[in-house]
Amino acid sequence: MKQESARAKRAVVLDLTDVSSCDSAGLNVLPGAHRDADRAGVEPALAGVPVC
Template identity: 50%
Template sequence: MTVEPSVSASTSESCRIVQVSGDMDYANAPFFRHRLAQEATQSQLFVVLDLSAVPFCDSAGLNALLWAWRQAENAGTVLVLACVPPKLQRMLAMTQVDTLLRAYSTTAAAEAKLTATREA
């Protein structure tokens, strides 16, 4: 069963938490590219992409993540990943994208690290 692609966001004291759902593939890449870029350029200093509900990601989905990261960088925002599924973790490592996009085991861990970075 295919999950409809969706992006929803909430804001905490220090971060914008963006929940990403659905296959990040060729068919859905334009949707994700647009929505993630929107979320990455909000007025928050930190954005955490929660990828726990992403069952599949291909090269087009990876490109959407990189596009969002680039847009965030241009806007002065720090974008990180959280709850990255194992298959996507392997793809990030194989392509060395994990050197650009930091990943954390949970959104709480990402938020804590980003908050500590800001306070330092």
């Protein structure tokens, strides 16, 4: 995610469309991804988040 954030111009979108479940290890990636995007000066965004 750090590399993608550095290459992005405005935003990095994490598409969760095909994600059927996510454990705590997966959830712990999100704050780091947000931080990486912030440091690169781009907007982090989530797409395809399932509605419970």
